[in-house]
Amino acid sequence: MAATLVEKIFSQKCGRSVRAGEVVMAPVDLAMVHDITGPLAVQKFREMGGTRVFDPGKIVLLFDHQVPADSISAANNHVFLRKFAIEQEIPNLDLREGICHQVVMERGRAGPGEIIVGADSHTCMYGAAGAFATGIGSTDMGFVLKFGALYFRVPETIRIVATGTFPPRVGPKDLILEITGRLGADGATYQALEFTGSTFQTMDMPGRMTCCNMAVEMGAKAGIVPPDRVTGEYLAGRRDTSLVSLSSDPGARFAQEYSFNAEDLTPRVAVPHNVDQVVDVSRVAGTPIDQVFIGSCTNGRFEDLKEAADVLGNRSFHPSVRVIVIPASRTEYLKALRAGIIEKFVSAGALVEAPCCGPCMGGAFGLLAPGEVSLSTSNRNFRGRQGSTEASVYLCSPATAAASAINGQITDPREV
Amino acid sequence: MRVWKFGDNIDTDAIIPGRYLVIYDPRTLAAHAFEGTRDEFAESAREGDIIVAGRNFGCGSSREHAPLALLGAGVRVVIARSFARIFYRNAINVGILPLVCRDAPSIEDGSAIAVHLRDGYIESGGKKLPIEPVPAFLQEIIDAGGLVEYAKKLERVETCTGSQS
Numbered sequence: 001m002a003a004t005l006v007e008k009i010f011s012q013k014c015g016r017s018v019r020a021g022e023v024v025m026a027p028v029d030l031a032m033v034h035d036i037t038g039p040l041a042v043q044k045f046r047e048m049g050g051t052r053v054f055d056p057g058k059i060v061l062l063f064d065h066q067v068p069a070d071s072i073s074a075a076n077n078h079v080f081l082r083k084f085a086i087e088q089e090i091p092n093l094d095l096r097e098g099i100c101h102q103v104v105m106e107r108g109r110a111g112p113g114e115i116i117v118g119a120d121s122h123t124c125m126y127g128a129a130g131a132f133a134t135g136i137g138s139t140d141m142g143f144v145l146k147f148g149a150l151y152f153r154v155p156e157t158i159r160i161v162a163t164g165t166f167p168p169r170v171g172p173k174d175l176i177l178e179i180t181g182r183l184g185a186d187g188a189t190y191q192a193l194e195f196t197g198s199t200f201q202t203m204d205m206p207g208r209m210t211c212c213n214m215a216v217e218m219g220a221k222a223g224i225v226p227p228d229r230v231t232g233e234y235l236a237g238r239r240d241t242s243l244v245s246l247s248s249d250p251g252a253r254f255a256q257e258y259s260f261n262a263e264d265l266t267p268r269v270a271v272p273h274n275v276d277q278v279v280d281v282s283r284v285a286g287t288p289i290d291q292v293f294i295g296s297c298t299n300g301r302f303e304d305l306k307e308a309a310d311v312l313g314n315r316s317f318h319p320s321v322r323v324i325v326i327p328a329s330r331t332e333y334l335k336a337l338r339a340g341i342i343e344k345f346v347s348a349g350a351l352v353e354a355p356c357c358g359p360c361m362g363g364a365f366g367l368l369a370p371g372e373v374s375l376s377t378s379n380r381n382f383r384g385r386q387g388s389t390e391a392s393v394y395l396c397s398p399a400t401a402a403a404s405a406i407n408g409q410i411t412d413p414r415e416v
Numbered sequence: 417m418r419v420w421k422f423g424d425n426i427d428t429d430a431i432i433p434g435r436y437l438v439i440y441d442p443r444t445l446a447a448h449a450f451e452g453t454r455d456e457f458a459e460s461a462r463e464g465d466i467i468v469a470g471r472n473f474g475c476g477s478s479r480e481h482a483p484l485a486l487l488g489a490g491v492r493v494v495i496a497r498s499f500a501r502i503f504y505r506n507a508i509n510v511g512i513l514p515l516v517c518r519d520a521p522s523i524e525d526g527s528a529i530a531v532h533l534r535d536g537y538i539e540s541g542g543k544k545l546p547i548e549p550v551p552a553f554l555q556e557i558i559d560a561g562g563l564v565e566y567a568k569k570l571e572r573v574e575t576c577t578g579s580q581s
């Protein structure tokens with residue numbers, strides 16, 4: 001019987017045919033834990049009677065949400081997790097590499113056909129590598145640390161088909177915002193999103209990561225791009241690529257199918273306070289802004305920084321705007337540095353910070369005061385996400401963020 | 417025991433803001449539950465109070481701090497028209513019962529309701545509102561007293577065994 005890509009991944013892992021709707025205790029290939037959700041996961045692992053983790057090599061522990069530690073409690077959590085990593089002989093402990101999802105991807109720790117869990121909702125980003133990857137809570141992670149497996153209800157798949165090439169200054173972030181607006185914040189709850197069509201097939205890996213990253217904003221359990229040549233080229237040199245070409249069978253059953261045309265797309269903005277409140281940039285153009293954040297696991301890669309720098313050119317950012325730029329990882333930071341992009345940002349007046357989650361997590365630095373307005377390339381504009389519950393966050397692409405930072409107000413990147 | 421009524425898309429940042437994620441103790445977290453969103457909740461929620469919400473309750477982050485904060489405030493049951501996936505599992509794992517009830521929006525804020533779990537309905541304002549059964553594999557975890565208790569009894573798990581949800 002014809003199977004979806006996600007059904008195939010579970011079937012391959014289990015050595016038998018597994019269908020959507022089935023609940024399976026599936027083995028996991030990788031478990032990712034970070035500094036916010038980690039301490040509780042370790043505590044639960046111990047409460048469950050855990051003494052040795054299932055496989056130290058299949059665990060990645062990283063610090064990114066509060067790096068460098070911004071409080072004594074945060075520093076304590078880091079110490080606690082470091083001790084755990086040493087005690088359990090977990091080799092993959094990263095103290096300073098960058099945002100968890102970016103680091104997992106660039107180290108080649110996610111691959112096609114794998115089942116990956118992370119104690120972070122945006123773990124779905126690894127779908128860009130063709131993995132079935134999903135976010136879980138700390139107690140579930142405690143269970144995984146002990147047993148190396150977890151109950152999964154194999155999800156139905158919603159197929160997203162996008163065709164055509166993007167017009168200038170329009171890209172993957174605009175597309176995924178458009179998709180989120182159409183499906184809604186709970187449009188894919190308990191389901192997987194499969195991204196196909198010529199737009200995704202020709203999209204580079206950073207763009208695919210941006211799109212898969214936001215699958216959870218529609219409630220999806222996973223977002224996945226069928227692994228292909230682009231995936232293979234990205235993974236080559238990062239991991240063993242006995243590439244696994246995987247895709248849904250013709251005739252596979254999808255819960256729903258949506259079509260999008262990239263050619264007609266214009267810059268999109270998600271307005272406060274829901275990710276699915278998506279409008280054309282012209283609807284909010286002219287809105288004064290206090291802060292612009294270019295970064296996060298959604299849009300903090302070299303390509304994103306370059307897109308923003310291209311829009312910026314040799315101009316300066318508006319003097320009344322705090323522009324915070326945070327590369328997603330040390331590797332991406334170095335690439336941008338060597339390409340002269342960081343110098344451009346600093347000259348233009350930006351505050352460039354070391355790789356971490358920054359204002360995106362709303363607990364470290366870059367917080368907003370009541371009444372302030374932020375424009376952000378991250379993935380969530382919930383009330384209070386970046387500080388005061390009386391502040392407003394708009395989401396957009398790096399191009400729109402840069403154009404707006406120049407003008408001090410939301411601006412169409414095609415008009416600067 | 418009263419109902420605290422909320423709308424659609426109540427996200428985990430609203431339930432517990434990011435700046436409190438360094439805390440793991442339910443009672444301490446509870447002091448900041450819905451801070452800036454509905455401040456009177458932390459002040460006056462009592463043991464046994466029930467949260468009632470619309471669609472997509474608990475969307476957003478995987479932070480287990482969200483159900484823990486509710487637990488610390490005394491909440492044992494959350495009733496919603498629908499739940500976000502990660503919150504739903506986290507709730508069960510920490511010992512909160514998430515109940516799906518299509519008629520949840522008809523329940524009034526501040527009202528008293530009775531949950532008849534075994535018979536599968538909620539009594540609200542003289543009406544019986546049906547609740548959806550919890551999926552069988554999760555019911556097993558609830559019956560064990562949560563995932564920690566369930567896991568304690570296991571030496572190892574058998575992978576790829578399955579059942580229909």
Ligand code: SF4
Pocket residue numbers: 065099100101120122296297298356357360361378379
């Ligand atoms: S950058 Fe934001 S969304 Fe990504 S992992 Fe960090 S806090 Fe979460």
